[in-house]
Amino acid sequence: MYQFFWLLVGDKMFHVEQLEKKKCPICSSEKMSLVFPVKDYMITKEEFNVVSCDQCGFKFTNPIPVESEIGKYYESDVYVSHSNTKKGLKNFIYHLVRNFTLQRKIDLVSRYANGKKLLDIGSGAGYFLNKAKETGFQTLGLEPSEEVREGSMKEFGLDVKDISELHHLKNKSIDAITMWHVLEHVYELNRDAKQMLDVLKDDGVLxxxxxNPDSWDAKFYGDHWGGWDVPRHLYHFREIDIRNLFSKFDAEVVEVKPMQFDPVYVSMLSEQYKGRSVLHAIWFGMLSYFNKNTHGCTSQIYVIKKKSK
Ligand SMILES: [Zn+2]
Known part of the structure; x- marks a missing residue:
C-alpha cells in the first residue's frame, strides 16, 4: 500500500512516497501492533512508527519511504557511518574506535573463513575492506552510493561495485560475506538473504x-534509543529474529558476539537526542555494557553458516 507525505530537508521540500508492509517480513503474519512512533533525530525530524509482529515479535519500521526515495534520508554529513568527517567529539571518538574494532573484525573473519574470497556488502568508505585486503583477502565490496563507492575506490584502490551486483555473482563462489550494520537497511530482506547464502560456498561464513532492540540501553532510552535510526533502519533484529530469518534459508547462527564499543557510541547518540550531556552517555553506556550478558549487547555480531545436509 502506497501513501504520500511531504518531507522537509534543510530548506528543500520533497514529495515522498511511502510503502506500508502488510505482513511480517520474517513470519508473514498479518497481525502487528504499534510499539511507538520514533523520530528521525539524525536528519529530518520526521516520525516513523516501529511496529511489532504479534506472532513472532519481530520489530520493523512501518510504513517506510519507498526504496527510490530513501537516498534523501542519507543526504547529510551528520550521517557518520557513510562519511569520513572528523568534526566534533562524537565523530572523533567514532573514528578512533573504528580503528580498534577493524582488527577484531578481521580476526573473526579469519577464524571462520575457509578461503580468501571476501565479499563486504555495504562497504561504505572502505576501511574494513582495505584492512582485509592488506591481510591477504581477495576482496569485493558492494555499495549503493555512487559517491561513497568511488571515494573508497580512489582512496584505497578497492574493487567496489553497485549493490545490484549481488545478483550477478556466481553461486557458491564466496568464502566469507560480511555486513557491518547493513542488514537493517536492506529493502528486499528475504530475497537478498537467500541470494547471500546462494553465492556463499557450502563451508562459507556469513x-x-x-x-539489538533487546539491549539494556534500548530498553532504557525507549523511543530515544540511537539504534532505531528510522527510517534508515527498516528492521530491528533481536537474536531470535536473526535465527528465525536465516533458518528459513537452511542456515544457522553458530556464534553471537558483542560489539564492545557500541554501548557507549549508541548511548552518546541517545543522550544527544534527549538533549543531555554526552557525559551521561559514558555512564549509561558502561551500565549497558556490563548488562550485556543478561540483555545482549547494544549491537551484536552473528556468525552464520549453512546447515550441513
Ligand atoms: Zn512475525
Missing part, C-alpha cells in the same frame, strides 16, 4: 552485525 557475518552480520546489527543493533
Amino acid at each position: 557475518i552480520v552485525a546489527v543493533p
Whole structure:
C-alpha cells in the first residue's frame, strides 16, 4: 500500500512516497501492533512508527519511504557511518574506535573463513575492506552510493561495485560475506538473504552485525534509543529474529558476539537526542555494557553458516 507525505530537508521540500508492509517480513503474519512512533533525530525530524509482529515479535519500521526515495534520508554529513568527517567529539571518538574494532573484525573473519574470497556488502568508505585486503583477502565490496563507492575506490584502490551486483555473482563462489550494520537497511530482506547464502560456498561464513532492540540501553532510552535510526533502519533484529530469518534459508547462527564499543557510541547518540550531556552517555553506556550478558549487547555480531545436509 502506497501513501504520500511531504518531507522537509534543510530548506528543500520533497514529495515522498511511502510503502506500508502488510505482513511480517520474517513470519508473514498479518497481525502487528504499534510499539511507538520514533523520530528521525539524525536528519529530518520526521516520525516513523516501529511496529511489532504479534506472532513472532519481530520489530520493523512501518510504513517506510519507498526504496527510490530513501537516498534523501542519507543526504547529510551528520550521517557518520557513510562519511569520513572528523568534526566534533562524537565523530572523533567514532573514528578512533573504528580503528580498534577493524582488527577484531578481521580476526573473526579469519577464524571462520575457509578461503580468501571476501565479499563486504555495504562497504561504505572502505576501511574494513582495505584492512582485509592488506591481510591477504581477495576482496569485493558492494555499495549503493555512487559517491561513497568511488571515494573508497580512489582512496584505497578497492574493487567496489553497485549493490545490484549481488545478483550477478556466481553461486557458491564466496568464502566469507560480511555486513557491518547493513542488514537493517536492506529493502528486499528475504530475497537478498537467500541470494547471500546462494553465492556463499557450502563451508562459507556469513557475518552480520546489527543493533539489538533487546539491549539494556534500548530498553532504557525507549523511543530515544540511537539504534532505531528510522527510517534508515527498516528492521530491528533481536537474536531470535536473526535465527528465525536465516533458518528459513537452511542456515544457522553458530556464534553471537558483542560489539564492545557500541554501548557507549549508541548511548552518546541517545543522550544527544534527549538533549543531555554526552557525559551521561559514558555512564549509561558502561551500565549497558556490563548488562550485556543478561540483555545482549547494544549491537551484536552473528556468525552464520549453512546447515550441513
Ligand atoms: Zn512475525
